[in-house]
């Protein structure tokens with residue numbers, strides 16, 4: 256199982272490389288890799304497993320973060336309903352994800368972003384598209400297309416950035432890190 260020691264950190268060259276598309280039909284190896292990445296997210300969001308294996312809770316993981324230069328991301332977004340019940344808003348392993356359209360309107364997490372590959376807090380708002388339409392292949396080989404908005408859209412953009420060698424702080428305005436000019440704060 257993947258643990259924090261498998262996650263490469265700031266300074267490792269792979270984090271700045273552009274990952275390669277995976278072949279379809281998906282190889283057994285690529286399917287297994289995607290499963291391992293999703294298992295990490297599930298373990299990281301399970302308090303007992305997270306404590307036992309000292310995992311930082313994550314809602315997304317991109318293959319370059321485990322030193323695999325492949326266009327594969329795992330996304331596991333939990334939410335809480337009005338009765339305080341936890342449920343999963345979105346869960347999928349996305350092969351060759353591609354943003355095919357997006358809103359002009361931008362959005363940013365009000366508390367900024369972090370990254371499991373960055374072991375230091377970095378202040379500032381990270382402006383991203385508020386809404387995106389994403390196309391990808393799932394683990395069963397099906398072509399998927401879905402619109403995402405707000406938090407889900409932010410997470411998926413953070414992961415796709417990893418596939419292009421971009422890190423969240425690349426998007427923080429160095430001169431005015433908290434300028435929330437024309438974007439929606441989430």
Ligand SMILES: O=CN(O)C[C@@H](CC1CCCC1)C(=O)N1NCCC[C@H]1C(=O)Nc1ccccn1
Nearest residue numbers: 312313314315316317368369370371372410413
């Ligand atoms: O590339 C992928 N990464 O670097 C893991 C990141 C991805 C998110 C950061 C901002 C948007 C996507 C991640 O998940 N985090 N960043 C560092 C520590 C916190 C953690 C997090 O937000 N955890 C979380 C949030 C809600 C519920 C459960 N857990």
Ligand code: NI
Nearest residue numbers: 369370371372
């Ligand atoms: Ni990250």
